[in-house]
Amino acid sequence: MKNISFIIIFRFSVFLILLCGLYSCELPVTSFEDVEDAVYYYKYQPVAPQPGSTIKVTTWNIRFGIGRGEWFGDACGTKAIYTEAEVLPNLQLIVDRINQVKPDILLLQELDINSKRSGYVDQLKWIMDRTYFGYAVYGLQWQAQFIPSDGLGRLHEANAILSRWPLASATRIQLALRGDQDKLTRYFYERPCMVQAKVEIPGVTDFYAVNIHASAFATDDTKYKHFAAFKEELDNIANSGGWFVAGGDLNTLPPGSDSIDFCYEDICLGESFHQPGDDPQHKEGSNYAPEEEWLKPLYDKYKCAVPLNDYQQNQPAYFTHTTEPELTFNRTLDYLFTNSNWNPKSTVTHQDFFYESDHAPVSSEVVLIRK
Amino acid sequence: MRLKQILFFAIIFCATHGLTQESKLLSEWSYNTANLMPAGKWESGLIQPFRYGINEKIEVRSDILIMPFIPNAGVLIAQGTKNDISFASEHSLSIPTPFLNFFSMEGTGGLISSEYDFSFILSVYNAFLASKPITKNTLVTAKIGYAFSVRSEKPDPNSTIDLPVFYPRMAHYYEGTSIRPGVALKIKLGDKWFYEEGVQAFIITRPENNFFLENTGTLMWTVGGSWRIRGGYILAYGKYPYKTPKWQLWPTFDVVFGSR
Numbered sequence: 001m002k003n004i005s006f007i008i009i010f011r012f013s014v015f016l017i018l019l020c021g022l023y024s025c026e027l028p029v030t031s032f033e034d035v036e037d038a039v040y041y042y043k044y045q046p047v048a049p050q051p052g053s054t055i056k057v058t059t060w061n062i063r064f065g066i067g068r069g070e071w072f073g074d075a076c077g078t079k080a081i082y083t084e085a086e087v088l089p090n091l092q093l094i095v096d097r098i099n100q101v102k103p104d105i106l107l108l109q110e111l112d113i114n115s116k117r118s119g120y121v122d123q124l125k126w127i128m129d130r131t132y133f134g135y136a137v138y139g140l141q142w143q144a145q146f147i148p149s150d151g152l153g154r155l156h157e158a159n160a161i162l163s164r165w166p167l168a169s170a171t172r173i174q175l176a177l178r179g180d181q182d183k184l185t186r187y188f189y190e191r192p193c194m195v196q197a198k199v200e201i202p203g204v205t206d207f208y209a210v211n212i213h214a215s216a217f218a219t220d221d222t223k224y225k226h227f228a229a230f231k232e233e234l235d236n237i238a239n240s241g242g243w244f245v246a247g248g249d250l251n252t253l254p255p256g257s258d259s260i261d262f263c264y265e266d267i268c269l270g271e272s273f274h275q276p277g278d279d280p281q282h283k284e285g286s287n288y289a290p291e292e293e294w295l296k297p298l299y300d301k302y303k304c305a306v307p308l309n310d311y312q313q314n315q316p317a318y319f320t321h322t323t324e325p326e327l328t329f330n331r332t333l334d335y336l337f338t339n340s341n342w343n344p345k346s347t348v349t350h351q352d353f354f355y356e357s358d359h360a361p362v363s364s365e366v367v368l369i370r371k
Numbered sequence: 372m373r374l375k376q377i378l379f380f381a382i383i384f385c386a387t388h389g390l391t392q393e394s395k396l397l398s399e400w401s402y403n404t405a406n407l408m409p410a411g412k413w414e415s416g417l418i419q420p421f422r423y424g425i426n427e428k429i430e431v432r433s434d435i436l437i438m439p440f441i442p443n444a445g446v447l448i449a450q451g452t453k454n455d456i457s458f459a460s461e462h463s464l465s466i467p468t469p470f471l472n473f474f475s476m477e478g479t480g481g482l483i484s485s486e487y488d489f490s491f492i493l494s495v496y497n498a499f500l501a502s503k504p505i506t507k508n509t510l511v512t513a514k515i516g517y518a519f520s521v522r523s524e525k526p527d528p529n530s531t532i533d534l535p536v537f538y539p540r541m542a543h544y545y546e547g548t549s550i551r552p553g554v555a556l557k558i559k560l561g562d563k564w565f566y567e568e569g570v571q572a573f574i575i576t577r578p579e580n581n582f583f584l585e586n587t588g589t590l591m592w593t594v595g596g597s598w599r600i601r602g603g604y605i606l607a608y609g610k611y612p613y614k615t616p617k618w619q620l621w622p623t624f625d626v627v628f629g630s631r
Contacts, residue, residue, distance in 0.1 A: 080484040081484045114614060116529075116613070145534075146533070148481070149479045150484060151484025151486075152481075154613050185479075
């Protein structure tokens with residue numbers, strides 16, 4: 001009888017433990033709902049500053065804190081894993097620049113939160129702890145327990161909005177997955193998203209920040225779908241009487257760009273493109289020819305911090321990205337849009353921020369619409 | 372699976388117990404106990420190592436399937452019986468270097484980044500086991516073991532495979548000794564059904580990421596002849612290089628066969 005009771009109690013304990021385990025089970029890859037809550041970060045509860053007539057907004061793809069490192073995925077490198085000791089100095093450079101520029105709202109892309117490739121540093125917390133921002137939200141663009149490729153391992157990559165003022169109604173909006181990948185690759189690959197939040201600035205009517213990181217390497221119409229979804233979201237805000245500042249890394253060129261094919265600029269040793277028999281003919285993410293008009297609807301309806309005319313008259317002045325670790329920026333991929341107005345002459349493309357990332361940040365001052 | 376269904380099966384499972392028949396527990400499932408394979412008999416599984424009874428005192432074993440990647444061999448030596456408790460010691464050697472270098476590669480299948488190379492590593496494992504029947508159909512086994520590595524140089528600490536099950540078992544390749552206490556309870560549920568519940572800890576003698584716990588539950592069905600199918604779970608807890616989460620639940624499966 002004693003032994004039977006022991007066995008019953010023992011087995012029941014097993015099931016209790018299993019129940020706990022079921023709720024903690026982590027799938028190999030996390031997929032997302034079409035729209036779900038973003039994750040909030042709070043550093044402290046500061047006294048929210050009273051804004052002037054304008055606030056400064058910056059967008060920056062910080063390349064998960066590896067600076068100009070020769071990463072295998074986008075710079076013809078052989079290195080996949082960076083240690084904490086390698087990442088933290090680059091993050092410090094980024095923090096120094098943020099504290100120098102002092103944006104009121106910061107849109108960050110390619111922010112790693114606890115990824116093996118960047119030393120398992122929670123980069124959002126690290127940046128928040130060393131800057132003046134009191135509020136942030138993020139949406140994960142890539143969440144995998146273990147990627148069995150190139151030793152990537154655990155990967156959590158996010159888009160984040162940092163703000164001096166409280167953020168509310170923050171949502172993560174799923175964008176289309178790449179249609180040009182096989183199912184297995186797509187399962188483990190990133191899931192692009194937008195992050196949107198209402199910025200609760202005192203005395204300012206409904207004001208939103210929207211951060212997007214469109215697909216970098218899709219060779220089909222995936223990017224077009226991203227731009228359409230982006231514009232649709234901005235239209236929804238505008239149509240409901242709201243105001244926004246929106247932007248990020250759109251991974252395509254403005255209409256009218258002189259150079260639209262970067263296969264030779266981005267080519268790695270052993271690769272060949274544009275030659276008869278080459279398959280593929282173009283390097284993934286380097287040929288923008290099919291995309292020339294894809295951003296036109298955005299430019300037509302909303303105000304870009306760098307007006308299209310200004311860009312077309314002096315394109316190199318607004319370049320924000322390169323794949324070459326040693327060279328300066330050679331194309332424009334990063335944008336800021338608003339349905340309000342930009343403060344004239346306030347836009348800066350920070351091309352002097354050379355070592356912090358393979359993207360230059362773009363800053364501008366947006367006019368606030370008071371209640 | 373809804374909570375009500377889980378609880379229903381939990382009650383059914385907890386209400387059943389071993390039948391009062393002559394126990395075949397050890398003849399069907401002596402792996403992970405202090406009891407050896409009978410002399411001249413063998414068994415193997417997809418996951419469970421191949422075991423062969425040399426004589427009453429010595430059993431040899433090896434993970435045949437992973438041999439091309441991890442050459443390995445071991446013995447289980449009977450250390451006698453006292454007060455109905457059987458004692459045995461387990462000793463094994465393995466060389467994980469081919470596995471580590473093979474999966475350190477570019478592209479799909481690269482569990483480890485190709486920027487890391489691994490020099491020769493010899494993994495040594497020793498354990499002491501004690502098994503005692505509680506009832507005719509229940510056997511408890513306690514085990515204390517330790518593993519250490521002999522190597523020409525320490526692998527880069529960033530070349531770890533940061534997954535439950537893998538990480539604690541590979542920890543001593545990098546640093547420290549892995550001390551592994553554990554206990555397991557085997558139960559005969561019926562003529563063809565058996566169950567094992569176990570807990571094992573991995574205590575690594577190093578300052579960080581040094582404690583792991585695994586709870587395993589395995590149900591075994593004797594299909595017929597020597598064929599047995601096992602399925603269950605591993606519930607793992609540990610301090611991994613990533614801070615959270617700490618708990619993981621994985622399924623397990625094995626097919627075991629052998630001589631009769």
